[in-house]
Amino acid sequence: RLATKSAVTTCLKHKHNLRTVGDFESLAAxxxxxxxxxxRDCTCRACEHMIAEERCANPHRCFDKAKAFLDTLxxxxxxxxxxxxxxxxxxxxxxxxxxxxxxxxxDWTVTTYGSVGNIFRIFTDGRPTYQGVDGYTELTVAxxxxxxxxxERCAHAGAGVFVGDNDPRxxxxxxxxxxxQSNQTGEAVATYLASSTID
Numbered sequence: 001r002l003a004t005k006s007a008v009t010t011c012l013k014h015k016h017n018l019r020t021v022g023d024f025e026s027l028a029a030x031x032x033x034x035x036x037x038x039x040r041d042c043t044c045r046a047c048e049h050m051i052a053e054e055r056c057a058n059p060h061r062c063f064d065k066a067k068a069f070l071d072t073l074x075x076x077x078x079x080x081x082x083x084x085x086x087x088x089x090x091x092x093x094x095x096x097x098x099x100x101x102x103x104x105x106x107d108w109t110v111t112t113y114g115s116v117g118n119i120f121r122i123f124t125d126g127r128p129t130y131q132g133v134d135g136y137t138e139l140t141v142a143x144x145x146x147x148x149x150x151x152e153r154c155a156h157a158g159a160g161v162f163v164g165d166n167d168p169r170x171x172x173x174x175x176x177x178x179x180x181q182s183n184q185t186g187e188a189v190a191t192y193l194a195s196s197t198i199d
Contacts, residue, residue, distance in 0.1 A: 002072060008058075008065045015054045016062060021070070025079050028067040030059070139163070141194045145186020155181035159190035161198070169198050 003009060012018045016027060030036055035044040040058045050059035075081040147157040157179070160172040171193055179185050 002065075002068060008061050011056055011058075011062055012065060015056050016050075016066075018066065021073070021077070021079060024066045024069050028063055028070055030063045031067060036060070036063075139198070141198060143187070143190035143194050145183055145188070145190050147181060147183045147186055150183055157181040157183070157186040159186045159193060161190055161194045163198065171197070 012027075016023070018024055018027060030044075030046040031038075033044055033046055036042055036046065037044065038060055040060060042060055047059040050056040050062070056062055070078060070080065076083075142162040143160065144162075145157060145159045147155050149155045150157075157175040158173060159175060161170060163169045173189070173193070175181060175186060175189060179189070
């Protein structure tokens with residue numbers, strides 16, 4: 001019902017160009033502006049801008065509607081709620097100062113910086129897993145996972161590896177029912193297939 005076509009939802013879509021959760025958050029944030037009054041005739045700077053530049057007839061009503069959309073989000077996805085990344089750095093700093101004298105603390109934070117390679121954590125049994133490049137040639141391989149009806153009970157996921165046109169090492173499989181049927185699982189299986197079956 002919240003998204004039923006109306007003057008305010010049309011205004012949000014076409015005049016304010018709201019598309020992402022961040023867009024809704026930015027618009028709804030105007031409600032906490034101390035100069036804003038909850039009336040159609042508010043003359044705060046944000047309302048004046050919306051009326052003059054975006055041709056919004058009732059900015060306060062749009063702010064309220066944007067907030068109502070945000071209020072439907074589970075706390076996990078609501079940017080106004082506290083999330084692990086909001087306090088993880090403080091927790092890591094506390095861990096680093098409590099009783100650690102001779103060891104290495106595992107960095108369990110969810111926020112990563114730098115290249116995409118920094119998000120992967122690989123655990124081994126301690127034996128060297130890579131001996132260098134002698135005798136090896138570089139090969140670029142594309143991997144991908146997909147899922148039909150992702151997030152639904154009837155979801156079906158697959159994984160694919162592409163080496164080149166008509167290459168016999170190209171693979172595509174349907175994930176067995178014993179694995180979670182999702183895009184992410186398909187992508188992980190595709191990466192595993194490529195790394196474990198292609199020489």
